[in-house]
Amino acid sequence: MAPIEQVNHLAFAKSYHKAYGYFRDNEDDDMESEIRKFQESYRLNVSGKLDHEMIKTMKQPRCEVTKFKFNEVTPGKTDTVIWLYSGNHGDLSPFNGPSGVWAHAFQPTHGRLNFDADERWSNIQPTTTDQVDLVTIGLHEAAHILGHQRCQNPNAVMFALIGRAK
Structure with a gap:
């Protein structure tokens, strides 16, 4: 990179890293580690080292991370309710035990997300063959609450068959 280009890229990289939480404050001393x-x-x-490949990646469109706040509240006084159920739980979509339907969510107007209590949930990556990936399944179902539908891309979180260890 030319010297002027290096300065511009460095300023861009610093602002990018601060905006997306890679740097807590002005941590120039630890920039190599963050890179x-x-x-x-x-x-x-x-x-x-800051290079063209990294700058090119940082300039690509990206998903924003919303800073959700979760609080335990009295049912009926919130927009979204997350439950852990076994079998029939009154929503006409009963769970069928381990290795069946893991979870389901309802459109934004209902705001309910139900997980099957009979599954062996894990938030440790990678999951084993007898575990279900709580983070991926939770993200998929939360997207349904936000109004997203399933897609045909098998690599996307909104693909219907997700979360099993490979």
């Missing part, structure tokens, strides 16, 4: 984390996360060449 390495970014490169690992995006499966780039991990050099710890």
Whole structure:
């Protein structure tokens, strides 16, 4: 990179990393470590150096992370309710035990997300063959609450068959 281009890219990288939470404050001393984390996360060449591949990746459109706040509340006084049920639980979509239907959610106007209590849930990656990935399934079902439908891309979180260990 040319010197002026390096300065512009460095300023861009710093603002990007601060905006998306890679840097807590002004951590110039630890920038190499943060660059390495970014490169690992995006499966780039991990050099710890700001390079064209990294800048190109940072300039791609990305999903924003919403900072949801979760509080335990009295049912009926919230927009979304998350429940853990076994079998028939009164919504005409009973759970059928382990390795069946893991969870289901309802459109935004209902705001309910139900998980099957009979599954062996795990938030540890990777899951084993007898576990169900709580984070992926929860994300998929939460997207339904927000109004998203299933898609045909088998690599997408909204694909119908997700969460099983491979």
